[in-house]
Amino acid sequence: xxxxxxxxxxxxxxxxxxxxxxxxxxxxxxxxxxxxxxxxxxxxxxxxxxxxxxxxxxxxxxxxxxxxxxxxxxxxxxxxxxxxxxxxxxxxxxxxxxxxxxxxxxxxxxxxxxxxxxxxxxxxxxxxxxxxxxxxxxxxxxxxxxxxxxxxxxxxxxxxxxxxxxxxxxxxxxxxxx
Amino acid sequence: xxxxxxxxxxxxxxxxxxxxxxxxxxxxxxxxxxxxxxxxxxxxxxxxxxxxxxxxxxxxxxxxxxxxxxxxxxxxxxxxxxxxxxxxxxxxxxxxxxxxxxxxxxxxxxxxxxxxxxxxxxxxxxxxxxxxxxxxxxxxxxxxxxxxxxxxxxxxxxxxxxxxxxxxxxxxxxxxxxxxxxxxxxxxxxxxxxxxxxxxxxxxxxxxxxxxxxxxxxxxxxxxxxxxxxxxxxxxxxxxxxxxxxxx
Amino acid sequence: xxxxxxxxxxxxxxxxxxxxxxxxxxxxxxxxxxxxxxxxxxxxxxxxxxxxxxxxxxxxxxxxxxxxxxxxxxxxxxxxxxxxxxxxxxxxxxxxxxxxxxxxxxxxxxxxxxxxxxxxxxxxxxxxxxxxxxxxxxxxxxxxxxxxxxxxxxxxxxxxxxxxxxxxxxxxxxxxxxxxxxxxxxxxxxxxxxxxxxxxxxxxxxxxxxxxxxxxxxxxxxxxxxxxxxxxxxxxxxxxxxxxxxxxxxxxxxxxxxxxxxxxxxxxxxxxxxxxxxxxxxxxxxxxxxxxxxxxxxxxxxxxxxxxxxxxxxxxxxxxxxxxxxxxxxxxxxxxxxxxxxxxxxxxxxxxxxx
Numbered sequence: 001x002x003x004x005x006x007x008x009x010x011x012x013x014x015x016x017x018x019x020x021x022x023x024x025x026x027x028x029x030x031x032x033x034x035x036x037x038x039x040x041x042x043x044x045x046x047x048x049x050x051x052x053x054x055x056x057x058x059x060x061x062x063x064x065x066x067x068x069x070x071x072x073x074x075x076x077x078x079x080x081x082x083x084x085x086x087x088x089x090x091x092x093x094x095x096x097x098x099x100x101x102x103x104x105x106x107x108x109x110x111x112x113x114x115x116x117x118x119x120x121x122x123x124x125x126x127x128x129x130x131x132x133x134x135x136x137x138x139x140x141x142x143x144x145x146x147x148x149x150x151x152x153x154x155x156x157x158x159x160x161x162x163x164x165x166x167x168x169x170x171x172x173x174x175x176x177x178x
Numbered sequence: 179x180x181x182x183x184x185x186x187x188x189x190x191x192x193x194x195x196x197x198x199x200x201x202x203x204x205x206x207x208x209x210x211x212x213x214x215x216x217x218x219x220x221x222x223x224x225x226x227x228x229x230x231x232x233x234x235x236x237x238x239x240x241x242x243x244x245x246x247x248x249x250x251x252x253x254x255x256x257x258x259x260x261x262x263x264x265x266x267x268x269x270x271x272x273x274x275x276x277x278x279x280x281x282x283x284x285x286x287x288x289x290x291x292x293x294x295x296x297x298x299x300x301x302x303x304x305x306x307x308x309x310x311x312x313x314x315x316x317x318x319x320x321x322x323x324x325x326x327x328x329x330x331x332x333x334x335x336x337x338x339x340x341x342x343x344x345x346x347x348x349x350x351x352x353x354x355x356x357x358x359x360x361x362x363x364x365x366x367x368x369x370x371x372x373x374x375x376x377x378x379x380x381x382x383x384x385x386x387x388x389x390x391x392x393x394x395x396x397x398x399x400x401x402x403x404x405x406x407x408x409x410x411x412x413x414x415x416x417x418x419x420x421x422x423x424x425x426x
Numbered sequence: 427x428x429x430x431x432x433x434x435x436x437x438x439x440x441x442x443x444x445x446x447x448x449x450x451x452x453x454x455x456x457x458x459x460x461x462x463x464x465x466x467x468x469x470x471x472x473x474x475x476x477x478x479x480x481x482x483x484x485x486x487x488x489x490x491x492x493x494x495x496x497x498x499x500x501x502x503x504x505x506x507x508x509x510x511x512x513x514x515x516x517x518x519x520x521x522x523x524x525x526x527x528x529x530x531x532x533x534x535x536x537x538x539x540x541x542x543x544x545x546x547x548x549x550x551x552x553x554x555x556x557x558x559x560x561x562x563x564x565x566x567x568x569x570x571x572x573x574x575x576x577x578x579x580x581x582x583x584x585x586x587x588x589x590x591x592x593x594x595x596x597x598x599x600x601x602x603x604x605x606x607x608x609x610x611x612x613x614x615x616x617x618x619x620x621x622x623x624x625x626x627x628x629x630x631x632x633x634x635x636x637x638x639x640x641x642x643x644x645x646x647x648x649x650x651x652x653x654x655x656x657x658x659x660x661x662x663x664x665x666x667x668x669x670x671x672x673x674x675x676x677x678x679x680x681x682x683x684x685x686x687x688x689x690x691x692x693x694x695x696x697x698x699x700x701x702x703x704x705x706x707x708x709x710x711x712x713x714x715x716x717x718x719x720x721x722x723x724x725x726x727x728x729x730x731x732x733x734x735x736x737x738x739x740x741x742x743x744x745x746x747x748x749x750x751x752x753x754x755x756x757x758x759x760x761x762x763x764x765x766x767x768x769x770x771x772x773x774x775x776x777x778x779x780x781x
Contacts, residue, residue, distance in 0.1 A: 190631075219625065220624060220625045220626055220627065221624035221625070221626060222624060222625075223495070223622045223623075223624055225491070232637060233637075235633045235635055236633075238631075239631055240624070240625060240631055241622035241623065241624055241625060241631050241632045241633070242622065242631060242632075242633045242634070242635075243490070243491060243494045243622055243633070243634040243635070244521075244633070244634065244635040244636065244637055245487065245490070245491075245517075246487060246490075246513055246514065246517050249483065249484070249487035249490075249513075249514070252479065252483075252484040252485075252487035252488045252490075252491065253487050253488070253490050253491035253494070254491060255477070255484075255488050255491060256449070256451065256487070256488035256489060256490060256491025256492035256493075256494070256495065256499070257491040257492065257494065257495045257622065258491075259449060259475045259477065259488075259492060260449060260475075260491075260492045260495035260496065260497040260499075261495055261623060261624060264623075264624045265624075281480050281481055281483075281484065282480070282483075282484050282487070284480075285479070285480035285484065289477075
């Protein structure tokens with residue numbers, strides 16, 4: 001199985017770190033992984049995106065042009081990447097910030113009010129983890145426990161208080177998937 | 179028989195290629211003698227320029243590197259960072275240092291690289307045949323300023339020592355001349371102080387040496403020395419700009 | 427050691443440190459900035475020295491000085507910055523100094539863009555600076571391979587007293603992949619008796635120089651360099667052959683593009699078309715013999731060079747194939763990356779025509 005994911009949103013929405021977390025979790029589970037960011041001026045305030053691949057086989061092209069899933073955090077990202085999802089693939093839309101529906105009918109679409117949920121949890125910054133929770137619930141690309149294992153590694157010391165928040169965000173995202 | 183005079187060990191036996199009356203030979207000797215007298219020959223590493231002194235690596239008996247045009251301060255930086263206990267010097271002319279190599283010399287000075295630069299200013303490109311240098315005086319004829327340097331067209335000659343003396347870590351800056359014996363003696367003192375500045379780890383040091391080019395100036399050696407005194411020194415005053423307390 | 431996720435640029439920098447590189451001189455330019463940034467933090471921790479130069483020109487000349495002084499030294503940049511370094515690179519090659527130069531290639535010419543490209547192939551393999559000289563060019567296709575090749579690059583440089591270039595692209599620099607830093611087999615390396623260290627008791631002075639004013643001497647020097655290059659060509663070629671058996675079409679691709687081509691090969695296989703790949707890992711020396719051998723295989727109908735350029739390596743493929751089979755080209759440029767789908771289409775078009 002090969003997961004080829006595009007994640008996209010405004011700079012500052014945590015798109016890059018969402019991809020990194022997923023790739024790290026994939027690596028922990030013994031998969032082949034790659035994480036390829038868009039880079040340059042668009043990172044500073046514009047639309048940012050990254051491609052993550054998680055596979056049982058060696059990763060070929062690190063670029064994702066045919067995505068098994070896309071996670072879009074804002075409207076420009078939906079407009080740009082909806083077409084890149086493979087038929088039968090999954091599209092996760094941050095419905096808090098995106099005012100239109102998907103137009104494709106050959107893919108599975110999930111509307112996640114990520115920012116509303118994140119605000120309820122106390123910080124809008126956690127919206128990316130809500131989306132990631134929904135994504136792994138659907139695809140099983142990585143286990144929630146593995147992601148939390150990595151989160152616990154990076155949030156040490158004073159930041160450790162953020163660990164339960166992340167866990168809750170993943171769960172609330174997963175709960176959006178019926 | 180008693181030895182009354184001996185050539186410095188800092189120079190090789192190779193005959194130089196310099197033109198008759200050129201003062202590069204004097205300056206080479208001053209540098210080599212200074213290194214020898216300070217006991218630095220064994221750990222000195224010199225960097226030769228592109229220009230008349232391009233073969234300096236054959237004349238100095240210490241380890242030498244030949245740099246690309248203008249890049250000697252960068253090359254010297256690389257060497258000094260690898261061998262911080264060495265005495266590293268660059269020997270550069272005015273085309274090399276004051277034209278194509280301005281970025282390298284300014285930034286070596288800015289960083290306070292613990293190197294010594296011997297800057298030989300003869301107001302002309304010698305090696306390539308007498309073209310106008312950044313230091314060519316207004317009105318001075320050169321093969322690319324056949325009617326004399328026009329300040330409106332080519333700007334005013336650059337005063338490197340004054341400029342570098344504005345840089346905090348350029349801690350020893352002095353302009354000297356070699357047109358007569360008293361000045362040659364002063365020049366050697368300055369060169370020694372510059373090396374001392376380096377070896378005490380105080381920062382960047384530079385000695386600008388006013389020099390002649392009889393061949394390209396179209397003068398006899400004696401006329402050239404006189405011309406230097408009467409024309410260069412008024413524009414390029416011979417003076418110390420900076421000396422750190424520790425080597426005064 | 428377990429595999430860890432590393433960003434390409436940082437893995438390259440760490441690999442250099444593991445290889446004993448203790449000096450780095452560089453200048454900021456996207457997409458390679460993580461290399462100097464990483465070095466500025468790490469080198470002082472291991473007793474080394476990082477210096478941000480005033481320009482790429484100064485940086486490469488600091489490399490010249492440090493290499494001449496006997497150190498393991500590296501610089502990195504991206505295309506426009508590498509153009510500036512060419513002066514220093516030819517001097518370093520001429521003076522026979524070892525060093526490693528990293529180029530994370532971006533789209534050109536001119537200021538170009540900052541997205542990945544392979545359009546510096548000519549510059550890297552055909553000279554770059556003036557004069558008769560060669561540098562070894564290594565082109566990794568993954569972060570792991572980059573980490574391995576960087577370490578070996580220092581040994582190759584020291585063994586032959588020659589600059590070695592790591593030719594990556596923006597993707598190699600920016601992406602993250604699992605890396606395990608393994609000990610690369612150490613070579614028997616000659617002592618650097620030629621280095622300018624200060625005499626320190628030595629009788630003869632050492633001179634690092636690239637000036638040979640007498641044409642007869644300069645010619646002799648060049649002949650000596652080329653005898654060395656012949657030795658490198660004999661010993662140092664690295665190449666990956668993939669799926670050549672029964673292949674109707676053989677791709678030529680290097681670096682990240684080779685991985686995209688592998689996806690295309692799988693897609694072709696699903697359609698019943700057998701395709702293979704020759705991936706030069708050393709771009710100079712170029713694995714000419716591998717291409718010629720493939721050209722002699724009766725099953726091979728054509729070659730297709732796929733590059734992120736307007737067609738540069740394809741010329742080396744043509745030289746290698748010696749007209750035995752047709753050689754085609756497909757490329758994207760300016761920072762655009764070819765897709766497996768487009769490569770598949772191109773291959774089918776060629777095979778349709780070749781039948």
